[in-house]
Amino acid sequence: MPVLIAAGIGIVFAVGIYQILRRNLIRSAIGLVILSNAANLFLVACGSRWGLFAPYSGSPAQTSDPLPQALVLTAIVIAMGGFAFVLAVVHVVALRGRTGDSDDIDRLKN
Amino acid sequence: MNIDHGVLLPVLIPIASAVLGLLFLRGRHRALGLFSLLAILLSLASGGRLLANLARGADPAVLPIGGWPVPASIVYVADFLSATMTVLGQLVFALAIVYSLGCRDRCARDSAYYPLLLTLSAGLAGTFLSGDLFHLFVMIELVVISGAVLTARSDDPAGPEAAYKYFYMSTLAGILLLLASGCLYAAHGTLNMADLARRISAHPECPLGAAGMVFLLSAFLIKGAVVPFHFWQPDFHSAAPTAVSAALSSVVVKIGVYGFLRMTTLLFVPHAEILRSSLIVFGAAGLLYGGFAAAGTRHAKRMLAYSTLAQVGSILIAIGWGTIPAIAAAIVLIVNHALIKASLLMLAGAVASRSPEKSASFESIGGLGRSARAAGVLYFAGALALVGIPPTNGFIGKLVLFRGGVELGRFGTVALLAGAGIVTMIYMLRSFARVWWEGPQGGIEPKPRGDRLAAPAVLIVLCLALGLWAEPLLDLALRGSVYLSEPAAYIAAVLGGGS
Numbered sequence: 001m002p003v004l005i006a007a008g009i010g011i012v013f014a015v016g017i018y019q020i021l022r023r024n025l026i027r028s029a030i031g032l033v034i035l036s037n038a039a040n041l042f043l044v045a046c047g048s049r050w051g052l053f054a055p056y057s058g059s060p061a062q063t064s065d066p067l068p069q070a071l072v073l074t075a076i077v078i079a080m081g082g083f084a085f086v087l088a089v090v091h092v093v094a095l096r097g098r099t100g101d102s103d104d105i106d107r108l109k110n
Numbered sequence: 111m112n113i114d115h116g117v118l119l120p121v122l123i124p125i126a127s128a129v130l131g132l133l134f135l136r137g138r139h140r141a142l143g144l145f146s147l148l149a150i151l152l153s154l155a156s157g158g159r160l161l162a163n164l165a166r167g168a169d170p171a172v173l174p175i176g177g178w179p180v181p182a183s184i185v186y187v188a189d190f191l192s193a194t195m196t197v198l199g200q201l202v203f204a205l206a207i208v209y210s211l212g213c214r215d216r217c218a219r220d221s222a223y224y225p226l227l228l229t230l231s232a233g234l235a236g237t238f239l240s241g242d243l244f245h246l247f248v249m250i251e252l253v254v255i256s257g258a259v260l261t262a263r264s265d266d267p268a269g270p271e272a273a274y275k276y277f278y279m280s281t282l283a284g285i286l287l288l289l290a291s292g293c294l295y296a297a298h299g300t301l302n303m304a305d306l307a308r309r310i311s312a313h314p315e316c317p318l319g320a321a322g323m324v325f326l327l328s329a330f331l332i333k334g335a336v337v338p339f340h341f342w343q344p345d346f347h348s349a350a351p352t353a354v355s356a357a358l359s360s361v362v363v364k365i366g367v368y369g370f371l372r373m374t375t376l377l378f379v380p381h382a383e384i385l386r387s388s389l390i391v392f393g394a395a396g397l398l399y400g401g402f403a404a405a406g407t408r409h410a411k412r413m414l415a416y417s418t419l420a421q422v423g424s425i426l427i428a429i430g431w432g433t434i435p436a437i438a439a440a441i442v443l444i445v446n447h448a449l450i451k452a453s454l455l456m457l458a459g460a461v462a463s464r465s466p467e468k469s470a471s472f473e474s475i476g477g478l479g480r481s482a483r484a485a486g487v488l489y490f491a492g493a494l495a496l497v498g499i500p501p502t503n504g505f506i507g508k509l510v511l512f513r514g515g516v517e518l519g520r521f522g523t524v525a526l527l528a529g530a531g532i533v534t535m536i537y538m539l540r541s542f543a544r545v546w547w548e549g550p551q552g553g554i555e556p557k558p559r560g561d562r563l564a565a566p567a568v569l570i571v572l573c574l575a576l577g578l579w580a581e582p583l584l585d586l587a588l589r590g591s592v593y594l595s596e597p598a599a600y601i602a603a604v605l606g607g608g609s
Binding site: 028032035039040046067068071074079086089096 | 255267296
């Protein structure tokens with residue numbers, strides 16, 4: 001099971017990094033979300049070292065640590081606000097530059 | 111443990127005022143600005159009280175939120191470093207609000223402008239005062255979102271692009287910080303910085319501990335715009351509204367510097383040697399790259415933003431030396447650079463506000479200075495301070511820095527710092543000459559009125575005052591540095607004595 005979790009998180013990271021390296025603005029924004037979800041998965045996995053049961057349900061020796069789950073909740077909320085902002089800015093930038101390719105957006109290259 | 115609820119005030123006052131301002135003063139931008147100024151001054155006073163208590167010899171003020179026992183709860187800690195950085199941040203933000211009140215930018219009339227400045231300052235204060243790694247992440251995200259929204263609404267047409275670039279990089283830094291928290295929690299079972307420091311020095315070689323350290327280091331390298339991670343910074347700082355760019359380039363980049371100080375003097379004391387040597391390498395790279403890039407640019411704000419890379423580089427070298435005089439020099443440089451860079455950016459923005467295109471590129475503002483002579487006098491004083499010529503505080507900073515280096519026998523690095531000073535002199539004096547000395551080219555007609563100069567004038571007066579009467583700051587920095595050299599003091603203050 002731990003190997004499976006580790007491999008899964010690794011694949012999500014790889015997909016996220018591949019996406020953020022793309023030229024298209026929307027794709028790279030989506031890559032950012034995938035990457036932040038990979039980090040969240042990693043945090044949850046950090047808390048599941050002793051077991052996978054929810055706190056107060058199984059035997060105390062096998063419950064997972066609730067603190068990383070609380071951290072992940074906070075991180076998800078922050079990432080959601082941030083992603084809404086990123087999409088709004090991408091919308092404005094793409095409308096003004098009439099393109100979604102980050103190579104063609106060169107207002108700052110002076 | 112010295113429990114003091116006043117530690118929360120520098121964070122609580124700006125956030126509460128931002129909410130109140132948005133609720134009750136919508137659309138009345140003048141009243142909103144004055145209300146925000148009042149709030150930030152109150153918060154500055156509360157920060158100043160914390161610092162004054164420390165200077166009188168009190169223990170660092172600590173507040174566990176919610177009254178939970180300490181390593182389990184989020185704590186706010188105001189030790190020497192945190193209190194100094196908080197006061198500095200609130201001071202620059204108060205002057206940024208003063209500047210915004212007298213500026214002609216359209217974005218400053220927005221209802222969200224002053225509340226966002228307030229949340230930015232609250233996030234900054236929270237970052238410095240937090241004693242918990244995850245809370246640090248949350249506060250940095252508050253800073254990032256407020257700063258990015260302010261820049262996206264800027265009058266500069268490149269604002270949204272710059273905001274996108276900044277937000278993108280900062281979110282990556284946030285993810286790295288999250289990964290660092292995960293690694294360190296998995297390795298050591300705590301996120302409280304004092305507890306973490308204690309456990310790391312007890313078990314320096316935990317698996318995942320090194321990964322956590324590297325993630326944390328890279329997060330702060332992005333936040334501090336240290337050279338290989340800097341590329342978002344000049345775009346972002348030149349596209350932001352003037353008051354915002356002054357605050358960002360002077361105090362917000364100091365989040366990274368603060369992080370390095372905490373990492374080398376508290377969290378990773380067993381690994382401090384390797385961290386310090388890498389910081390010297392990054393600092394030297396920043397010094398070279400920032401100086402030459404600033405000399406080569408054709409835009410006044412962008413030049414100052416590149417110069418920030420070089421100045422942060424010299425601060426990193428001081429942190430990398432790591433002796434007590436060198437850390438004291440780093441603290442002095444942090445304060446000086448914040449005051450000088452904020453005033454210079456405000457002056458560049460004030461001149462740009464008189465150009466018909468509202469751009470700070472040298473083509474649009476070349477020769478415009480003749481209509482703003484007072485700004486020229488202030489800019490010249492600021493340039494002297496940035497180069498490090500007496501009687502300014504820049505000279506004092508350079509002096510303590512060089513003394514720290516010579517004591518260590520690092521003559522090569524000191525020579526590099528001196529060479530970087532000469533490059534600084536070249537680009538600062540050249541920009542002064544292009545704007546104030548040469549005549550206007552091509553019939554550019556300056557606008558009769560520009561932004562008011564009260565805020566940069568206050569900053570320049572502070573620079574001169576700290577140059578002529580440097581003892582209080584030097585004394586504070588030296589005491590802070592002696593305190594930082596004993597991580598046990600911070601740990602005992604937070605976790606209670608004896609442990």
